[in-house]
Amino acid sequence: MIKRVSPIIVGNWKSTPATLEEAIKFIKSLERKIASSKNKIPKKAYYIACPDIFIPHLVPITKRGYIGAENVSGTSIGQHTGLETPSQLQSGGASFTIIGHSEVRKRGETVEERAQKVTNALHIRLTTILCFGEHKRDKEGKYLEELENDVKQTLSQVKRELFSELLIAYEPIWAIGGTFPATPEECFEAVIAIRRALASLGGIDYAKKVHILYGGTVTESNAGSFIEEGGVDGLLIGRSSQELSSFVGILTALYTK
Ligand code: PGA
Helix, strand or coil: CCCCCCCEEEEECCCCCCCHHHHHHHHHHHHHHHHHCCCCCCCCCEEEECCHHHHHHHHHHCCCEEEEECCCCCCCCCCCCCCCCHHHHHHCCCCEEEECCHHHHCCCCCHHHHHHHHHHHHHCCCEEEEEECCCCCCCCCHHHHHHHHHHHHHHCCCCHHHHHHEEEEECCHHHCCCCCCCCHHHHHHHHHHHHHHHHHHHCHHHHHHCCEEEECCCCCCCHHHHHHCCCCCEEEECHHHCCHHHHHHHHHHHCCC
16 A cells, blocks of 8 residues: 555556666666755655566665556466466565556457456555556547546446555557647546546545546656646656656656746
């Protein structure tokens, strides 16, 4: 269980860096930069989701952040070659996990599998960042309905009493890995749609409290706008978290004011 402080800045390292040595060097340098920063950076300032194999090595050197997984399996302990359960990842040091990233969905993850993964992770109180986002937008705004339906479909299969360790990431697929992020306004309307879906599942009070992140081409220069105008409580950052200078740049930009 993580004590959350806004904004919640999550890096998604995907299949980077190439070696454990590079990963260790990154975290050590990041820790040094934060420690020597003149900005008021909170005690725990970042989350890094990294390849599973790096987790136990990075946890002991991570003082100012949290290390987590990029995905988990929905299976239980047993005969499942190549799959890691939330409890195994947690015992290796993971404080959180991402679930349902569009790159995982593209490899064939079904709604049922996603819901099972979320259930298993939340059951052991492993903080879970569950991703949603439309493939493309249409003028009629049908994508908002699809977004709401996706949230409802997945989470209706998860017990309401497990919801407290759940965060949502709004990641429009068209904005991931590209050049054009969503605008803060586009982000804002999607966040409203997501909260509407959450309200139908867990009630208005619950929906108001859930932390929602934005992800998709976040950079140093646009990071602040999503927090200030986009209605989100944090960011899920791919490429800009994989380079030390840009990730530090984002943290610095957010904690300058
Ligand atoms: P990006 O990736 O920041 O490189 O667009 C975001 C993500 O995939 O979570």
